[in-house]
Amino acid sequence: MGRLWLLSFLVGLPPVPGLGATNTPIEFNRDIRPVLSENCFVCHGHDKNRRKAKLRLDVREVAIERGAIVPGKPEESKLVDHIFAENPDDRMPPPDSRKVLSSAQKALLKEWIAGGAVYEPHWSYIPPKRPQLPSTRDASWVRNPIDAFILQGLEAKAVQPSPEADRRTLLRRLSLDLIGLPSTPAEVEAYLFDTSPSAYEHQVDRLLASPHYGERMAVPWLDLVRFADTVGYHGDQNQNAFPYRDYVIAAFNNNKPFDEFTIEQLAGDLLPNRSVEARVATGFNRLNTMSREGGVQAKEYLAKYAADRVRTVSMTWLGSTMGCAECHDHKYDPFTSKDFYQMEAFFADLKQWGIYADFAYSPSPGLEGYGDNHPFAPEIQVDSPYLMRQMRKLNQELEAVHAADAVKLMANGPHGDAFHQWCQASRNFLQQSPDGWVVPQPAVVLKMKDTNSVAATNFTVGSDAAISFSDEAKEEVKVTLRLPGMWLSAIRLDIVPQATNVVKGTAIKSWKSAALAVSAVLQSAERGSEPLILINLPPAMA
Numbered sequence: 001m002g003r004l005w006l007l008s009f010l011v012g013l014p015p016v017p018g019l020g021a022t023n024t025p026i027e028f029n030r031d032i033r034p035v036l037s038e039n040c041f042v043c044h045g046h047d048k049n050r051r052k053a054k055l056r057l058d059v060r061e062v063a064i065e066r067g068a069i070v071p072g073k074p075e076e077s078k079l080v081d082h083i084f085a086e087n088p089d090d091r092m093p094p095p096d097s098r099k100v101l102s103s104a105q106k107a108l109l110k111e112w113i114a115g116g117a118v119y120e121p122h123w124s125y126i127p128p129k130r131p132q133l134p135s136t137r138d139a140s141w142v143r144n145p146i147d148a149f150i151l152q153g154l155e156a157k158a159v160q161p162s163p164e165a166d167r168r169t170l171l172r173r174l175s176l177d178l179i180g181l182p183s184t185p186a187e188v189e190a191y192l193f194d195t196s197p198s199a200y201e202h203q204v205d206r207l208l209a210s211p212h213y214g215e216r217m218a219v220p221w222l223d224l225v226r227f228a229d230t231v232g233y234h235g236d237q238n239q240n241a242f243p244y245r246d247y248v249i250a251a252f253n254n255n256k257p258f259d260e261f262t263i264e265q266l267a268g269d270l271l272p273n274r275s276v277e278a279r280v281a282t283g284f285n286r287l288n289t290m291s292r293e294g295g296v297q298a299k300e301y302l303a304k305y306a307a308d309r310v311r312t313v314s315m316t317w318l319g320s321t322m323g324c325a326e327c328h329d330h331k332y333d334p335f336t337s338k339d340f341y342q343m344e345a346f347f348a349d350l351k352q353w354g355i356y357a358d359f360a361y362s363p364s365p366g367l368e369g370y371g372d373n374h375p376f377a378p379e380i381q382v383d384s385p386y387l388m389r390q391m392r393k394l395n396q397e398l399e400a401v402h403a404a405d406a407v408k409l410m411a412n413g414p415h416g417d418a419f420h421q422w423c424q425a426s427r428n429f430l431q432q433s434p435d436g437w438v439v440p441q442p443a444v445v446l447k448m449k450d451t452n453s454v455a456a457t458n459f460t461v462g463s464d465a466a467i468s469f470s471d472e473a474k475e476e477v478k479v480t481l482r483l484p485g486m487w488l489s490a491i492r493l494d495i496v497p498q499a500t501n502v503v504k505g506t507a508i509k510s511w512k513s514a515a516l517a518v519s520a521v522l523q524s525a526e527r528g529s530e531p532l533i534l535i536n537l538p539p540a541m542a
Helices: 002-009 028-039 060-065 077-081 104-113 145-158 167-179 185-192 199-208 209-223 242-253 259-272 276-286 298-318 337-346 383-411 415-431
Strands: 443-447 459-461 467-469 476-482 501-503 506-508 517-521 534-535
Touching: 002 337, 077 104, 104 145, 167 185, 167 199, 167 209, 185 199, 209 242, 242 383, 259 276, 259 298, 298 337, 298 415, 383 415
Parallel strands: none
Antiparallel strands: 443 476, 459 467, 476 534, 501 506, 517 534
């Protein structure tokens, strides 16, 4: 159940930073971390092999212990001394690094230390908080909270907002944003003639209710989780991954809570009373590249698949990169190699093969006989929502046809009379033939290839309509059946080898199987006669 335990670390959203605000409190992630990452961390950061003076500026405790930072006292902080130093031998960053701090960046670092040198973890590990709305000079322009942040940034740069777009343009932008498709002419006209104060909100509701909304929203998510309908390696064979795509689209259309969305994808197969939907969602864990190439080493590729899964989970849910930690402690994010393989261990219970083909040098008991035309097991069978909707539609149409026909057939008139006659004929037929099969007496002749030759009669027709051959048939046999006045829905021909037979003096005791090429045609009845079935049997059928 390790994958379920892991989820407590994964669910989170990024905070909303200020946009170009002036006189706002300094934030480490927004204002300080970029400066230190660009200019200082290469020598005083995560990489222990390049770290100098045993100083880490990415860890507050170490920076304070080494005296680089004295919170609240920039004049006593070695970091401030070095970034403002005039002597090139003391200045940081050193001249040979070709990195230079601007005056504004130096002042910012000094002010940050004076304010207490508060650090922050990576944004994805900070619970989101709704920021206070900034004040603006032109309050009339603000219609929603987002407008306040945008206008504050514009006012700080003395930039006037653009004029409001016309209604056609607004609807086009809205439609492209929410469903990825332009509005139809009819939808545009309906919006233009809607003079109610909530006309725009009506359009938002309409588009959010569209099935295309989920398709539009699913696109960036499917990119993150590296969704594809092919396996990505060598032959790039197709794989049946589309139910996962349908799951993601439905999740957005149904407004599935993000925590459920997360749990079902990472560990839906481990949930109690798990649904088919949850198991399909867990297909996320199988969206890695897979191979059938003959030179693949199974264990090596299982390691590749597992590492790919860790990178994708960390990027998609943690908002961080863990790929570097596959080989060494991460130099820029707070991950070690141990962290990488601990996360990989959470997914070690997945059923998967390193190579999806049955090679003699790489035996896989679960893949016996597997080749390019086989699925990438294990798979589960699920209903297609598209086909199910189509079936429901067709069944409704069929029921409507049945209902309309029933009215005609039960009414008095030609249709009703014909229907009652058909019912009576059907009853009579089923009384005589309860299993629905009729065995008419056949008329058998030989179709001679050479009209001058005379073939020996090597068959007999029994009272049970069975045709028995006493010798090898040299010519094609033609069988004629007269229908007993009922309809025809199928023809059944039973081939039964005799217990013993003699062909050219050799006794044949039994045949295990027989394969025949048989042709048949239905001949329309002439006036006053029944329709005929003509069956042609090939030579040597006996």
